Amino acid sequence: MKAIARWFKKPLWFWWVMAILFLSTPLATAQQILTGRVYDNKTKEPIMGVAVYVAGTSTGVATGPDGDFKIPYDPALKAALVFSYLGYEKVQIADPLAIDLSSVFLVEEERVLDPVFINPDPWDRATKEELFLKYFVGKRSLPHCEIRNLEDVRLRFNTDDAMLTATAQKPIIIVNNYLGYVQSYDLAEFEIAFDYLNQAATPLESFEKIHARQFYTMKSTFISGTAFYRELSGNKPSERRRKRRRDKAFESSQIRLNRSIISESLSENDFLMFYKGFRVDPAKHIRVRESQGIYQVTFRNLRYTFIDARDNQSDLILNENYMYFNKYGISLSPRKMSLVGYIPELGVGGMMPLDYNYIKTQE
Numbered sequence: 001m002k003a004i005a006r007w008f009k010k011p012l013w014f015w016w017v018m019a020i021l022f023l024s025t026p027l028a029t030a031q032q033i034l035t036g037r038v039y040d041n042k043t044k045e046p047i048m049g050v051a052v053y054v055a056g057t058s059t060g061v062a063t064g065p066d067g068d069f070k071i072p073y074d075p076a077l078k079a080a081l082v083f084s085y086l087g088y089e090k091v092q093i094a095d096p097l098a099i100d101l102s103s104v105f106l107v108e109e110e111r112v113l114d115p116v117f118i119n120p121d122p123w124d125r126a127t128k129e130e131l132f133l134k135y136f137v138g139k140r141s142l143p144h145c146e147i148r149n150l151e152d153v154r155l156r157f158n159t160d161d162a163m164l165t166a167t168a169q170k171p172i173i174i175v176n177n178y179l180g181y182v183q184s185y186d187l188a189e190f191e192i193a194f195d196y197l198n199q200a201a202t203p204l205e206s207f208e209k210i211h212a213r214q215f216y217t218m219k220s221t222f223i224s225g226t227a228f229y230r231e232l233s234g235n236k237p238s239e240r241r242r243k244r245r246r247d248k249a250f251e252s253s254q255i256r257l258n259r260s261i262i263s264e265s266l267s268e269n270d271f272l273m274f275y276k277g278f279r280v281d282p283a284k285h286i287r288v289r290e291s292q293g294i295y296q297v298t299f300r301n302l303r304y305t306f307i308d309a310r311d312n313q314s315d316l317i318l319n320e321n322y323m324y325f326n327k328y329g330i331s332l333s334p335r336k337m338s339l340v341g342y343i344p345e346l347g348v349g350g351m352m353p354l355d356y357n358y359i360k361t362q363e
Helices: 002-008 012-030 125-138 239-251 254-262 342-346 358-362
Strands: 032-040 051-054 060-062 068-073 081-084 091-093 104-106 145-147 153-158 163-168 172-176 181-196 216-231 272-275 286-291 294-299 303-307 313-318 322-326 337-341
Touching (some): 125 163, 125 181, 254 322, 254 342, 313 342, 337 342
Parallel strands (some): 032 104
Antiparallel strands (some): 032 068, 051 081, 081 091, 153 163, 181 216, 286 294, 294 322, 303 313
């Protein structure tokens, strides 16, 4: 009894500490710590300095002298764990919680010679770079973004399918001076499809003249890859200004629109939905079904317009009436949809980390 009495005589600060520890326990257990080591597949020696990051987020570390790493991971994100090191093939683990990470092996990249194309590329580098920057970085993001290693991006226009493609062996480094991020983007696919307009061309005209840039109009774009975000060094923009700008960017981002769709909260998140110029009730045009963390979203029609709280307009164009998303709002069928308008004009340079405001949007 005396022990119990002494327990209840604890000072007030003690109970405050206990309350804080108790309330913080669910948050602490939400994240898990992943540990492991990275080795060279051939020599079996550990590799120091390998970038290990959670795809699409600002969570990342580098392996130590023994190839070891320790990184926090939120299971709710369902994001891939990426291992990237110069001269080695990138490793991407979709479900790191289900994999033994004690021995992760990286394979050296094979030296591949540049392919030889039968049909020549009629567009000069400057023309292709202009298009790449506009549609990859995003024309709205370009004024405050720069790519540090644009020379590592290979660009080619193919006249057979009227498509501009880009490839990069190294991560593309994007410096965003407005949001205060340095973004490393591992490019998987980049395509701009064009329509050919020069119907009056004759066989007597030169190849370069027939396929000049002015005779093509952009039809669609497709970009895929994984990203890692780091804070831009220095005090510009200030921490306060970074937070304000990032919150504003997040409010109009594609990831927030996707999450609003799967959580059936478009109206609550200040998105207006239109069909053929008329405002519609999302509940009558979108049906969401969830199974084991995968969301099947069925749309009544194939084209809709969304307007956010700042009157930014984006048009959603679908190839089929249904799409799949994971719990985090990432599209699992990206080629089934395309966006036209404000959101795609932000480009990769205007993307936000997947873990930004994640808890807030789940409340």
